[in-house]
Amino acid sequence: MELIDGNQIAADIVAELKAQVSGLPGRKPCIALVRVGEDPASVSYVKKKEKTAAEIGIESRIILPPATITQAELEKLIDDLNADPAVDGILVQSPLPKHLDEAAAFRRLAAHKDVDGFHTLNIGKVAQEDDTGFVACTPAGIMELLARSGTDLKGKHVVVLGRSLIVGKPVALLALQKKAGANGTVTICHSGTKDVASLTRQADVLIAAIGRAEFVTADMVKPGAVVIDVGINRVPDPSKKTGYRLTGDVHFPTVAPLTSKVTPVPGGVGPMTVAMLMKNTLKAFRQNHA
Numbered sequence: 202m203e204l205i206d207g208n209q210i211a212a213d214i215v216a217e218l219k220a221q222v223s224g225l226p227g228r229k230p231c232i233a234l235v236r237v238g239e240d241p242a243s244v245s246y247v248k249k250k251e252k253t254a255a256e257i258g259i260e261s262r263i264i265l266p267p268a269t270i271t272q273a274e275l276e277k278l279i280d281d282l283n284a285d286p287a288v289d290g291i292l293v294q295s296p297l298p299k300h301l302d303e304a305a306a307f308r309r310l311a312a313h314k315d316v317d318g319f320h321t322l323n324i325g326k327v328a329q330e331d332d333t334g335f336v337a338c339t340p341a342g343i344m345e346l347l348a349r350s351g352t353d354l355k356g357k358h359v360v361v362l363g364r365s366l367i368v369g370k371p372v373a374l375l376a377l378q379k380k381a382g383a384n385g386t387v388t389i390c391h392s393g394t395k396d397v398a399s400l401t402r403q404a405d406v407l408i409a410a411i412g413r414a415e416f417v418t419a420d421m422v423k424p425g426a427v428v429i430d431v432g433i434n435r436v437p438d439p440s441k442k443t444g445y446r447l448t449g450d451v452h453f454p455t456v457a458p459l460t461s462k463v464t465p466v467p468g469g470v471g472p473m474t475v476a477m478l479m480k481n482t483l484k485a486f487r488q489n490h491a
């Protein structure tokens with residue numbers, strides 16, 4: 202069993218991006234990070250994005266509207282960033298407060314600045330295999346992990362657990378694309394799927410993204426499979442200072458020994474998301490300056 206080290210692969214990507222950005226003439230790429238309110242997870246995610254941008258040499262503009270912002274005010278703010286030629290990429294941190302329409306906010310972004318890849322046009326471009334779009338960061342990160350760990354999906358049965366727009370659906374579409382590294386045969390499971398285990402047992406590559414702690418057990422995995430665990434779940438654990446431990450959607454202690462390659466949680470898919478956001482920001486900069 203080989204552990205796929207997401208921390209190391211993300212660090213390699215950050216170093217590559219830093220070298221590319223340092224070679225750019227003129228102004229540096231700029232990402233606007235919009236965080237509405239003070240959701241603690243969002244505070245830490247945006248901090249991490251700001252820190253990684255600084256490390257690469259990407260400028261970040263942090264915009265912190267209060268949780269009371271109206272939809273119209275948020276959309277005006279997005280319109281202004283869309284129109285600002287000094288801003289290459291825009292990220293509106295999810296989740297937004299409940300009174301706001303997140304999907305409408307994402308649609309409001311100029312598609313060519315939508316570095317998070319949630320705009321309808323960018324999701325459509327993944328389906329059309331049009332590489333000018335932006336792929337959502339977590340599925341893009343999963344594909345990068347597979348590629349850099351030497352896993353070619355061609356001819357493989359890829360089983361994806363979960364069909365969210367953020368992970369399951371886009372990663373399934375990417376695995377299905379008729380291009381080098383992909384070209385897999387894809388099955389998607391969801392809460393309406395009968396006998397999930399009979400399908401996961403057929404997987405050469407299993408991608409678990411359902412948000413249920415340690416759902417995938419050893420009896421659900423074919424020996425020698427590659428297992429990518431996207432889940433980030435908090436399980437109560439009084440022995441920890443925080444009162445909880447982080448675990449994936451895979452029961453790592455029993456599944457990992459069966460696999461040929463596996464991602465840990467934390468330290469697998471998680472670190473890739475920010476690295477891919479930065480990669481998309483550099484792509485936006487280049488496309489907007491072409």
Ligand code: NAP
Nearest residue numbers: 339363364365368391392410411412431432433470471474
């Ligand atoms: P989500 O929007 O809640 O979607 C979960 C999906 O799993 C749904 O499609 C759901 O089916 C399916 N599902 C739930 N229970 C199931 C079951 N028992 N059997 C089969 N399918 C089931 O979650 P998400 O946003 O995709 O996130 C999934 C996990 O990945 C979470 O733990 C999240 O924290 C993590 N995540 C990590 C990153 C990262 O590493 N950077 C990024 C995003 C998400 P239905 O469609 O039928 O409801």
